[in-house]
Amino acid sequence: MGAIRILTIAVTIVVVAVPEGLPLAVTLTLAYSMRKMMLDKALVRRLSSCETMGSATTICSDKTGTLTLNKMTVVEAHFIGTRLDPCDDVRAISSSSAALLIEGIAQNTTGTVFLPEDGGAADVTGSPTEKAILSWGLKIGMDFNDVRSKSSVLHVFPFNSEKKRGGVAVQSDTGVHIHWKGAAELVLSSCKSWLSLDGSVQPMGAQKRNEYKK
Incomplete structure (x- = not known):
């Protein structure tokens, strides 16, 4: 009971x-x-x-896309050991060197650039990183369609997380060019020469390699 x-x-x-x-x-x-x-x-x-x-007291969040606009832009650029200031001022670079840079931007990408016939703002598509680089290329005078029509892609080296780099082999009027992009230390380790401001090719010595690492 x-x-x-x-x-x-x-x-x-x-x-x-x-x-x-x-x-x-x-x-x-x-x-x-x-x-x-x-x-x-x-x-x-x-x-x-x-x-x-x-009842949550602490929230840990990735800032990109949640606390920001999820829009990447190029704010600083170094080319041939020279810091471009502002980043879209390429007057100190020789025309041949600038052409190689623009070719790499236009061809070594998975994004696209559409220019309206009415002269409006360019429509850039791709990943946030690709869009940032392509938008920067437009600022330094890149004609996306013209560059891609004057050179053809021979081979694409897909980017992967193990190699941390991706590239493209391009056939142009001046020869075959291979453009790489990815982790700076990995791309630098594979370089045997470097391009000076006047467009001449110089051997990549230990001292110069250390300068680029800094």
Whole structure:
């Protein structure tokens, strides 16, 4: 009898302590919160997540695309050991060197550039990094369609996380050029020569390699 009495009292307390309309009220409140969050473009798959997030005290988030505009831009450029200031000023570079740079930007990419016939702003597509580099190329005088029409791609070296670099072999009027981009230390380690401001090719010595590393 004692056990039955205890069980009866426990059930009575549960029934009396929890109002009949409380579960429904909680569900409706969470559903309303979920709808308000959807208006702010935040999709909640489970209603219980609203309560969980409400009790969160610390949120760790990747800043790119969440705390920023998710738009990358080139803010600093170094070419042939020279810092371009501003980054779109290539007057100190020889025309032949600038042509190689522009060829690499236009061909060694998976993005595209569309120029409206009415002279409006260029429409650049691709990954955020590709779009940033292509937009910078337009600032330094790149004619995307013209460059790609004057040279043809012989082979593409796809970028992968192991090699941390990607490239393209291009046939132009002056010969075959291979353009690489990726992790600076890996690209630098494969260089045997470097291009001076006047367009001449110089051997890559240990001293020059250390200068580029800095």
